[in-house]
Amino acid sequence: MSLLKKIHAKAEQDGFITFDQYMDLCLYYPNHGYYDNKNISFEKNKSDFITAPELSSVYAESIIEFYLNCKKFKNINNIVEFGAGSGELACNFLKNIDRNFIPKKYFIIEKSLHLRKQQKEKINKILKDERNVVEWIDDIAKINDVFIIANEVFDAIPSKIFIKDNNNFYERVIKIKNNTLYFSKIACNKNVKNLIKKIEERINMKFPNNYMFEINFQYEKFLEDIFNGVNNFIFFIADYGYGEKELFHKDRNFGTLQFYKNHEKIKNCFNNPGSFDISISVDFSNLARIIKKHNIALLSYTTQTEFLINTKIVENSIKYSKDIDEINALKTLLFPTDMGENFKIMLLCDNMNSEFNIPFKDYRHKL
Numbered sequence: 001m002s003l004l005k006k007i008h009a010k011a012e013q014d015g016f017i018t019f020d021q022y023m024d025l026c027l028y029y030p031n032h033g034y035y036d037n038k039n040i041s042f043e044k045n046k047s048d049f050i051t052a053p054e055l056s057s058v059y060a061e062s063i064i065e066f067y068l069n070c071k072k073f074k075n076i077n078n079i080v081e082f083g084a085g086s087g088e089l090a091c092n093f094l095k096n097i098d099r100n101f102i103p104k105k106y107f108i109i110e111k112s113l114h115l116r117k118q119q120k121e122k123i124n125k126i127l128k129d130e131r132n133v134v135e136w137i138d139d140i141a142k143i144n145d146v147f148i149i150a151n152e153v154f155d156a157i158p159s160k161i162f163i164k165d166n167n168n169f170y171e172r173v174i175k176i177k178n179n180t181l182y183f184s185k186i187a188c189n190k191n192v193k194n195l196i197k198k199i200e201e202r203i204n205m206k207f208p209n210n211y212m213f214e215i216n217f218q219y220e221k222f223l224e225d226i227f228n229g230v231n232n233f234i235f236f237i238a239d240y241g242y243g244e245k246e247l248f249h250k251d252r253n254f255g256t257l258q259f260y261k262n263h264e265k266i267k268n269c270f271n272n273p274g275s276f277d278i279s280i281s282v283d284f285s286n287l288a289r290i291i292k293k294h295n296i297a298l299l300s301y302t303t304q305t306e307f308l309i310n311t312k313i314v315e316n317s318i319k320y321s322k323d324i325d326e327i328n329a330l331k332t333l334l335f336p337t338d339m340g341e342n343f344k345i346m347l348l349c350d351n352m353n354s355e356f357n358i359p360f361k362d363y364r365h366k367l
């Protein structure tokens with residue numbers, strides 16, 4: 001069944017679809033979703049957006065630098081990369097790491113079968129001793145002693161959308177009439193209302209009428225699977241987003257939902273679903289609360305610039321000093337108005353040697 005037919009059928013049958021269900025279908029419906037179809041491409045001239053690992057291999061070199069530093073304090077010999085996209089980060093990690101430190105295993109957990117295939121093709125082209133450690137798995141349970149990477153994965157995990165209207169909170173849902181999809185709203189239940197009330201208390205602001213915002217209810221299960229299934233880990237999360245005081249700023253009254261096609265924002269998310277990316281800025285305070293609930297240590301919350309500068313990106317870029325594309329990539333990665341400050345790095349771990357010193361400027365107070 002085509003994606004549009006599937007969406008229409010579900011909306012007809014259930015009376016509406018919630019936005020997280022819509023986002024999930026649009027991105028991951030097998031063979032038709034944005035990430036799970038044969039035309040998905042992360043290549044510079046064919047992609048709809050560009051991620052840090054695709055910009056330059058020096059990004060992977062920074063992650064290697066940090067990984068090797070962590071290894072001095074913690075016995076982590078495996079890597080698990082969630083949502084590996086084209087496989088670029090995995091390739092650059094394995095190609096650039098000192099031969100003596102090639103991980104025992106580099107596991108990839110990828111939701112899209114088409115991307116899995118592209119990753120395999122790309123990784124097959126690197127050297128045998130590098131590619132031999134790579135393995136695709138469906139589940140992280142029982143993978144221990146591991147450095148976990150999730151680069152721009154949380155922003156692609158479906159969220160629900162809410163709106164305050166006439167002093168009441170509603171969930172935004174999608175309905176169908178005369179074969180046409182449109183946004184509508186349903187009343188929030190007591191639990192959600194309580195949750196929103198708690199956000200208002202923490203940020204010390206009442207949402208104004210017509211304020212739209214997202215809450216992600218899937219982060220918890222995603223993190224729980226890791227926290228309950230893995231022993232001895234450090235988890236590297238890189239994504240765009242904010243702490244909740246910044247995220248739910250009164251001027252951000254349309255939320256952070258974005259649709260991208262050909263490197264441009266598009267407005268209508270009902271026109272040709274599956275042909276554009278959908279993403280939502282990460283609520284890092286939400287992640288921090290889940291982490292705390294599970295007694296996991298939040299080692300650091302910092303900006304991408306801080307992380308990259310402290311993991312030798314400038315030193316590693318010198319070899320490219322005559323390559324204008326690489327210089328531009330470095331600017332994109334580091335400039336505050338570009339990725340530098342919009343992207344954050346969050347580092348977690350289950351237990352850490354107290355001598356482990358994180359050299360990044362700390363922004364945990366913003367969570």
Ligand SMILES: C[S@@+](CC[C@H](N)C(=O)[O-])C[C@H]1O[C@@H](n2cnc3c(N)ncnc32)[C@H](O)[C@@H]1O
Binds near residue numbers: 110115
């Ligand atoms: C925005 S892309 C980022 C790709 C890559 N990490 C990069 O930075 O270039 C999001 C990736 O996460 C994958 N993904 C989303 N949810 C996932 C999940 N629950 N488990 C594994 N992969 C997931 C998508 O299929 C896609 O590969």
